[in-house]
Amino acid sequence: MPIGILNKTTLKKEIKDFPVLSIVMPTQSSTFDSISRIQSNKSNYTSTDHYQRELNSQVQVNALNTLIMEFDRVRIEFRNTYYPLQFTFASTSISSESPMRFDFISEILKKSLRDFENIFFGNKSGKLYFPRLIWKGTGTDAKSTGSMERRRDHFHVVILLPLCIDLIPLLQSILIRNYESISTKYRHRSLPEIKIDPVGHPVRGSIRNFSYYLARKEGENPTFGLEKIEWDFSSPYGIIQRNTQPSRVQTMHNTISDCELGSIVLSHIQALDKFKTKLATPGRIHPEFSNLGIDNPAPFEPAVKRINQADDSVNMSEARDDSKNLYANAINSQDTNVHLIIAATGIGKSYLINKTPEYITRDGRIMIVSPRHNTIAEYTIGEKLPDIPRDLKDLFKRAHEKKISPRKALRSLDFSTERKLQLRLYLDAYEKEERRILKDSPIVLVTHARFLCMTSTQIAKFGTVIVDEDIVAPLLSPKTVSISQIQKLIQDIESTPVLLIKDIEARKKIIENLNVFLNSTENIPHDSPHFTQEMLKIANLEINLSAINAMEELIENKEPTLDHLQSGLSGILKSKVFQKLGDEIQFILNFHFPRNIKTIILTATPSLEAYKALFGDRLVVHKVKQPKLLSKIIQDTSESFSLFRLKNFKIFQHYNNLILALVDKGFKIISYKGKHPLLSNHFGATTSDNSLENQNLGILGTNNINPDTFRLQCAYLGWDHSSIKTYDEALKSEDEQSKYVTFNGYSFQFLTLSTDPKIIQFQLELVSAELIQAVGRARPYQFTVTIYIYGRMPFPGAFFL
Numbered sequence: 115m116p117i118g119i120l121n122k123t124t125l126k127k128e129i130k131d132f133p134v135l136s137i138v139m140p141t142q143s144s145t146f147d148s149i150s151r152i153q154s155n156k157s158n159y160t161s162t163d164h165y166q167r168e169l170n171s172q173v174q175v176n177a178l179n180t181l182i183m184e185f186d187r188v189r190i191e192f193r194n195t196y197y198p199l200q201f202t203f204a205s206t207s208i209s210s211e212s213p214m215r216f217d218f219i220s221e222i223l224k225k226s227l228r229d230f231e232n233i234f235f236g237n238k239s240g241k242l243y244f245p246r247l248i249w250k251g252t253g254t255d256a257k258s259t260g261s262m263e264r265r266r267d268h269f270h271v272v273i274l275l276p277l278c279i280d281l282i283p284l285l286q287s288i289l290i291r292n293y294e295s296i297s298t299k300y301r302h303r304s305l306p307e308i309k310i311d312p313v314g315h316p317v318r319g320s321i322r323n324f325s326y327y328l329a330r331k332e333g334e335n336p337t338f339g340l341e342k343i344e345w346d347f348s349s350p351y352g353i354i355q356r357n358t359q360p361s362r363v364q365t366m367h368n369t370i371s372d373c374e375l376g377s378i379v380l381s382h383i384q385a386l387d388k389f390k391t392k393l394a395t396p397g398r399i400h401p402e403f404s405n406l407g408i409d410n411p412a413p414f415e416p417a418v419k420r421i422n423q424a425d426d427s428v429n430m431s432e433a434r435d436d437s438k439n440l441y442a443n444a445i446n447s448q449d450t451n452v453h454l455i456i457a458a459t460g461i462g463k464s465y466l467i468n469k470t471p472e473y474i475t476r477d478g479r480i481m482i483v484s485p486r487h488n489t490i491a492e493y494t495i496g497e498k499l500p501d502i503p504r505d506l507k508d509l510f511k512r513a514h515e516k517k518i519s520p521r522k523a524l525r526s527l528d529f530s531t532e533r534k535l536q537l538r539l540y541l542d543a544y545e546k547e548e549r550r551i552l553k554d555s556p557i558v559l560v561t562h563a564r565f566l567c568m569t570s571t572q573i574a575k576f577g578t579v580i581v582d583e584d585i586v587a588p589l590l591s592p593k594t595v596s597i598s599q600i601q602k603l604i605q606d607i608e609s610t611p612v613l614l615i616k617d618i619e620a621r622k623k624i625i626e627n628l629n630v631f632l633n634s635t636e637n638i639p640h641d642s643p644h645f646t647q648e649m650l651k652i653a654n655l656e657i658n659l660s661a662i663n664a665m666e667e668l669i670e671n672k673e674p675t676l677d678h679l680q681s682g683l684s685g686i687l688k689s690k691v692f693q694k695l696g697d698e699i700q701f702i703l704n705f706h707f708p709r710n711i712k713t714i715i716l717t718a719t720p721s722l723e724a725y726k727a728l729f730g731d732r733l734v735v736h737k738v739k740q741p742k743l744l745s746k747i748i749q750d751t752s753e754s755f756s757l758f759r760l761k762n763f764k765i766f767q768h769y770n771n772l773i774l775a776l777v778d779k780g781f782k783i784i785s786y787k788g789k790h791p792l793l794s795n796h797f798g799a800t801t802s803d804n805s806l807e808n809q810n811l812g813i814l815g816t817n818n819i820n821p822d823t824f825r826l827q828c829a830y831l832g833w834d835h836s837s838i839k840t841y842d843e844a845l846k847s848e849d850e851q852s853k854y855v856t857f858n859g860y861s862f863q864f865l866t867l868s869t870d871p872k873i874i875q876f877q878l879e880l881v882s883a884e885l886i887q888a889v890g891r892a893r894p895y896q897f898t899v900t901i902y903i904y905g906r907m908p909f910p911g912a913f914f915l
Contacts, residue, residue, distance in 0.1 A: 417914070454735050578711065585715060773812065785816075807897065
């Protein structure tokens with residue numbers, strides 16, 4: 115809402131409705147309840163002094179929590195006016211003398227902030243200042259060792275600065291000037307040390323510990339941090355009273371509305387406007403800037419900056435009408451192109467597919483490809499492949515374990531002749547029905563995994579293939595086989611007797627090809643050697659169609675992958691690219707989309723760069739109009755919560771506490787599989803899941819790509835995989851400026867693994883796809899819910915903290 119119309123009533127309502135995100139803490143009501151509990155249990159304390167100490171401690175905890183909550187509310191409410199700058203201020207010794215202690219540093223810091231604010235607010239600087247939190251930290255001087263260790267006092271500051279100007283050089287200059295002046299005054303030989311953490315970077319040291327104190331669980335070390343806060347000059351425009359009398363608790367801190375924050379912020383803006391006018395006037399540049407050689411201070415660049423400000427979203431009904439038109443036109447077009455229809459999650463892709471018979475005006479058989487068996491159940495058209503009879507499930511399981519076809523597994527079972535005959539009849543009937551559906555049914559339903567196991571000849575029996583959700587992601591999902599398995603296969607082939615000369619030659623070629631995998635250079639993608647059908651037969655690795663279908667049914671987590679559908683050994687012999695990683699070979703199966711069949715793909719999260727590489731000039735992209743976002747999506751990008759970052763115990767503790775706090779408020783959680791017992795879903799399994807619609811969500815994590823996997827995927831797409839670095843290599847080779855990327859209408863910091871523009875785009879698409887699918891589970895374009903996101907990748911339309 116416009117700042118100019120804020121008043122007590124409207125501001126109080128805005129604050130009440132706006133969540134506090136980055137810091138999770140007890141609410142005021144719960145902390146007051148804590149005091150009530152202490153008072154009601156007074157008789158349980160060993161002495162009056164014990165009771166009073168507990169009571170006073172809880173009162174101070176309340177004051178601290180209230181102060182931080184007020185600051186966070188200011189930061190969130192006025193995020194379009196201010197950004198939070200975090201810095202650490204200390205000294206470092208240059209002689210045997212110890213670094214400066216708190217008293218001296220405090221004097222320097224107070225004077226520097228006063229001088230800094232006086233530049234903007236003039237004689238009003240006693241009444242107007244930038245909201246800030248300041249607390250103490252104590253460490254060891256870097257130059258001290260062993261028994262000569264010396265204490266290094268320092269202050270941590272989080273201050274809200276205006277977005278309109280980059281004031282960091284000015285603030286540094288003032289801090290250094292005052293340090294030199296006051297250290298000379300006290301004849302203290304030392305140097306200033308200022309560590310500024312750019313917005314969006316993770317907090318460290320005691321500043322991080324203080325933040326974790328704020329995110330603590332109720333009852334966990336409640337007094338930690340109280341002695342560290344600098345009450346006297348920490349304030350978000352509230353009044354702190356350190357009165358510990360219980361009767362004064364309710365008046366300990368003014369609320370934001372009582373402080374007339376709206377008027378104060380308005381005064382800030384007016385003062386800053388005057389300051390900018392001065393800067394624009396020749397000869398009126400402030401001496402502080404002149405000393406720095408700055409003629410025209412640039413605006414501050416936020417951690418996430420929106421590039422495209424235009425809002426071209428439409429209501430949901432208009433977006434759905436647009437999707438119907440695009441789908442009908444694509445399905446009736448006279449071509450064999452690949453039509454990629456990009457539509458927001460929840461727009462109704464299954465509905466469109468169910469309406470296919472009404473839209474289509476051409477003859478021809480249709481194959482509908484869906485992510486999983488449970489998503490096939492959403493269709494009211496078509497015929498799915500038959501379910502496996504209960505009597506055959508053990509047989510198919512044995513076939514999968516032994517990596518042989520069901521018929522070969524049947525011959526190896528220790529059953530009676532009568533039982534084997536019975537199972538053979540079941541198997542014949544099952545395969546006959548499957549062949550009938552694949553040959554004659556006008557509309558056939560299969561899973562992504564089954565489709566990727568079909569041959570071009572099988573797919574060619576259909577006139578149109580319609581794919582629900584992104585098909586490239588499962589196609590590019592690498593599989594693995596152990597080196598020992600390949601070595602065992604070579605031994606088995608060498609020990610198998612062959613009679614025909616042609617078979618001897620084929621066996622020799624098989625072994626030669628298998629050694630290509632074993633003797634390859636590690637961590638470098640290679641093209642896979644070619645195996646003919648005759649070679650596959652000799653290797654005893656044919657895959658029966660019914661076995662493929664059976665493996666889908668046997669997957670307990672209902673997420674079919676090619677690992678379950680083809681054994682590693684049979685898969686690697688049909689691969690396109692591979693790389694050796696330790697004691698494993700990682701590979702991607704070779705799959706060809708038939709060129710003479712029209713393919714329609716409906717998805718919210720395509721990797722466009724991959725589609726361009728795979729389909730070239732056959733690709734036709736259709737973008738459905740974007741529906742209006744109804745939900746409130748609020749994102750904190752200051753911590754990635756990546757799997758690597760979660761190896762740090764403190765960060766994992768913070769991650770865990772955030773989840774507990776959100777769950778306690780009734781939120782459903784999406785994050786990494788197996789990382790927390792309270793997850794409602796996890797990255798990699800969110801596509802087409804409708805169980806979380808109209809639910810408040812918390813999404814934690816940045817689902818970064820694995821560099822090894824990414825390298826192999828780029829090799830499959832025909833790109834220069836040699837340009838791809840590890841994260842450590844990327845961190846060492848890139849400067850800060852090169853870490854800014856532009857993607858999905860935003861400019862933000864993100865560590866990329868290549869300098870190749872299309873590879874960078876591909877990396878960002880892969881990471882973004884997981885986030886978009888996770889957010890889409892709540893159906894944010896259809897329902898009014900609240901979604902909190904903690905991660906680096908921006909979500910389009912979110913409010914960024």
